[in-house]
Amino acid sequence: MTALHDVIIIGSGQRNRKEDRMVVSSITDPQIRAFLTEGTRTGKLSFLSSSGHPLVTPVWFVLEGDTVVFNTAKDTAKGRYLTRDPRVSLCVDLEAPPYAFVQVQGDAELSEELGELVRTATAIGTRYMGPERAEEFGQRNGVPGELVVRIRPTRVLATLDVTN
Secondary structure: OOOOOOEOOOOOOOOOHHHHOOEEEOOOOHHHHHHHHOOOOOEEEEEEOOOOOEEEEEEOOEEEOOEEEEEEEOOOHHHHHHHHOOEEEEEEEEOOOOOEEEEEEEEEEEEOOHHHHHHHHHHHHHHHHOHHHHHHHHHHHOOOOEEEEEEEEEEEEEEOOOOO
């Protein structure tokens, strides 16, 4: 595999062989997009609680342009905390050899626009439930009280082959 962009150098200024495989990339990189859209991998979304503690929860997502998109209810922990503090990180991993991950750091933008809710919920339903149930999922989740969350990446980190 070729390097995607710049190698991250750890804080001491010395390189660590394991860290040499982690690269800074972009959400527009074809390898990153292919990894994120492969099958039905879930994202693990991290965000900060009101007390400052980190929380992590799985989300179904799709890519739209240069953003990662998912839906959540406005009154969930995710919805409440993202309204207060939009800083997030989403990690998507491959849990079998060669083991891999992509981490998308960024800021969440929220929308309650009903047409956008239905459209994004349907797209997410297509990916995770198949086209035969996509409309059902879109109608169930594209309702008032739900949010469209768009992560605008500020940094993308990746290791696409941990075993190499």
